[in-house]
Amino acid sequence: MSYDLGKITETLIQGKVDRLTELTQEAIDSNAEPAKILNEGLLPGMDNVGEKWKNGEMFMPEVLRCAKAMSKSMDILRPRLTEGELGSAGTLVIGTVAGDLHDIGKDLVGMMFEGAGYKVINIGIDQPNENFVNAAIEHKPDVLGMSALLTTTMPRMGEVVNSLKEAGIRDQITVMVGGAPVTEEYAQEIGADLYGANASTAVDVTREYFAKAKN
Amino acid sequence: MSKSQKTIIACGGMKAEFERLNPADNGIEMHYMPQNLHRVPDTLRKKLQETIDRVAEDTETIILGYGLCCNGVVGLKAPEQGLIVPKVHDCIALYMGSTEKYRNMFSQNPGTYHLTRNWMDNKKDPLGLVEHEYKRRLGAEDARETMEWEIKNYSHISYINTGTGRTEQYRNRALENARQFNKQFMEISGDDAFFRKIVHGPWDKKNFVHIKPHEISKQEYFLK
Numbered sequence: 001m002s003y004d005l006g007k008i009t010e011t012l013i014q015g016k017v018d019r020l021t022e023l024t025q026e027a028i029d030s031n032a033e034p035a036k037i038l039n040e041g042l043l044p045g046m047d048n049v050g051e052k053w054k055n056g057e058m059f060m061p062e063v064l065r066c067a068k069a070m071s072k073s074m075d076i077l078r079p080r081l082t083e084g085e086l087g088s089a090g091t092l093v094i095g096t097v098a099g100d101l102h103d104i105g106k107d108l109v110g111m112m113f114e115g116a117g118y119k120v121i122n123i124g125i126d127q128p129n130e131n132f133v134n135a136a137i138e139h140k141p142d143v144l145g146m147s148a149l150l151t152t153t154m155p156r157m158g159e160v161v162n163s164l165k166e167a168g169i170r171d172q173i174t175v176m177v178g179g180a181p182v183t184e185e186y187a188q189e190i191g192a193d194l195y196g197a198n199a200s201t202a203v204d205v206t207r208e209y210f211a212k213a214k215n
Numbered sequence: 216m217s218k219s220q221k222t223i224i225a226c227g228g229m230k231a232e233f234e235r236l237n238p239a240d241n242g243i244e245m246h247y248m249p250q251n252l253h254r255v256p257d258t259l260r261k262k263l264q265e266t267i268d269r270v271a272e273d274t275e276t277i278i279l280g281y282g283l284c285c286n287g288v289v290g291l292k293a294p295e296q297g298l299i300v301p302k303v304h305d306c307i308a309l310y311m312g313s314t315e316k317y318r319n320m321f322s323q324n325p326g327t328y329h330l331t332r333n334w335m336d337n338k339k340d341p342l343g344l345v346e347h348e349y350k351r352r353l354g355a356e357d358a359r360e361t362m363e364w365e366i367k368n369y370s371h372i373s374y375i376n377t378g379t380g381r382t383e384q385y386r387n388r389a390l391e392n393a394r395q396f397n398k399q400f401m402e403i404s405g406d407d408a409f410f411r412k413i414v415h416g417p418w419d420k421k422n423f424v425h426i427k428p429h430e431i432s433k434q435e436y437f438l439k
C-alpha cells in the first residue's frame with residue numbers, strides 16, 4: 001500500500017469527510033508517520049482553506065465541511081501521535097470566552113498547535129473568566145489562548161488577563177488572543193502577549209516568541 | 216438641485232424597518248447597501264467609504280445605518296461634514312431597540328440564534344440556508360448535517376418581531392426552524408426606538424459615535 005500526502009491535502013480542501021478519513025487510515029496502514037500526515041498533508045490544506053475564507057473565495061458551508069473533515073482525521077491521528085510528539089513543544093490551553101459560542105476558528109487553532117507538537121487542552125465555548133484562570137493553574141500551559149468572535153465578548157479577554165494578574169500567575173503564562181474582530185492593537189491594549197490573525201500565523205508567532213525568549 | 220439635509224447609508228437588511236418610518240417624506244435620502252457585506256468586513260469598509268465620499272457632495276449630514284459590524288466601520292474616514300454612526304455592535308441591537316436590551320438578552324441566553332424577517336425573507340435562516348445554499352454547494356445529504364453541526368452549540372432560536380411584514384408567517388417559519396433543529400423557540404418583541412433615533416435624531420453621544428471631519432473611525436469608540 002502507498003500513500004499520497006498531496007492527495008490528503010487536496011481531499012481536505014474539497015471537504016470530503018469520509019474520503020479523507022479513508023486516506024488518513026490508508027496512510028497510517030502504509031506506515032506513514034502520523035506527524036508527517038498532519039504536517040505535510042492536513043495542515044497545508046487547512047492553511048489554504050483559511051486563506052480562501054478570508055478572501056471570500058470560500059463560503060461557510062465548505063469551510064464547515066473542511067473543518068469537520070480535519071477534525072475526523074485528527075481523531076484518527078491523535079492517539080497515534082506519540083506522547084513525545086504531542087507535548088514536546090509545550091502545552092496550550094484554549095477556549096472561547098463567556099457569552100461566545102463560536103468554535104470553528106478556535107478548534108482549527110487547536111489542531112494547528114497539535115500539528116506543531118503541542119499538547120492541546122480545549123476547554124470549549126462560553127467559558128467564564130474563572131475557568132481560564134483555573135485551567136491555567138491546573139495545567140500550567142505555556143500558552144493560554146482565548147478566542148472571541150463577537151465584539152460584545154472581546155472584553156472578556158482583558159478581564160481574564162487581569163484575573164491572571166490577581167491570581168499571581170500572569171508572568172508564568174503567555175497569553176495569546178484571536179478571533180475575527182480582534183486586532184493586534186487590541187491585543188496589546190488588553191495586555192496579551194501574542195495575537196494570531198489565523199491558525200497558522202498563531203503557530204508562527206508563538207514559535208518566534210519562544211525562540212526570542214530563549215536568546 | 217439643493218442639498219438634501221440628511222443622508223442615511225444603511226445595510227439593505229434593515230430596509231423594511233427604515234422605510235416604515237417614511238424617511239423620504241422627511242426629506243431624508245436613503246442609500247441601501249447590499250446586505251451580507253459584514254461577512255467580508257474589508258469589502259464592507261471599502262464600499263462604505265466609496266458611498267460616503269460620493270454622497271458627501273450633496274448632503275449636510277451623513278448617518279450610517281450600521282454598527283461596528285465586525286470592524287467593518289473601523290478605518291472609515293469621515294468626510295468634511297463628519298460621520299454619525301450608531302454605537303452598537305451589530306444590527307441585533309437596532310432590531311431590539313437598545314444596546315441594554317441586547318446586552319440583557321445576551322447575558323441571559325448566549326446560545327440564541329436570532330432571526331428577523333429579513334433573514335427569513337432572504338432565506339438566511341438555517342432551513343433557508345440548507346435549502347437554497349448548502350444543498351447546492353454540498354449536496355442534499357451533507358447540507359442538513361452541516362447545518363446541524365454549525366448550530367450544535369445553540370439552545371434557542373428566536374424570532375425578533377419588528378412588527379413589519381406578515382409576522383404570523385415569520386413566526387411560523389422561526390418555529391419550524393426551532394422544531395427541525397431541536398432548539399427552543401423564543402419570541403422577542405422588536406422596538407423601533409433606535410431606528411427612529413437614526414432617522415430623526417437626537418444623535419446623543421450615548422447612542423452614537425460622532426467621527427470628526429477627516430478623522431478615522433476607531434474600534435475603541437464603540438467599545439467605551
Ligand code: B12
Pocket residue numbers: 050053060063094099100101102103104105106108109145146147148149150151152176177178179180181195196197198199200202253254255256284285304305307325326327328329330364365366367368369
Ligand atoms: C459561522 C458563524 C456563526 C455560526 C457559528 C458556528 C460555530 N459553531 O462556531 C452561527 C450561525 C451559529 C453564528 C451565530 C451567531 N453569530 Co456568528 N458568525 C459566523 C461567521 C459567519 C463566521 C465565523 C467562522 O467560523 N469563521 C471561520 C473561522 C475559520 O474563522 P475565525 O473564526 O475567524 O477563526 C480564525 C481566526 O480568527 C483565528 N482565531 C480564532 N480564534 C482564535 C484564538 C486564538 C488564540 C488565535 C491565536 C487565533 C484565533 O484563527 C482562526 C483560523 O484561521 C462570522 C463572520 C465573520 N466574518 O467572522 C459571524 C459573526 C462572528 N457572528 C456574528 C453574530 C452577530 C452572531 C449571532 C449573535 C447572530 C444571531 N443571529 O444570533 C450569533 C452569536 C451567538 C453567540 N452567542 O455566540 C457577528 C458578530 C458581530 C459582533 N457583534 O461582533 C459576525 C461577525 C457576523 C455578522 N453578522 O456581522 N455565527
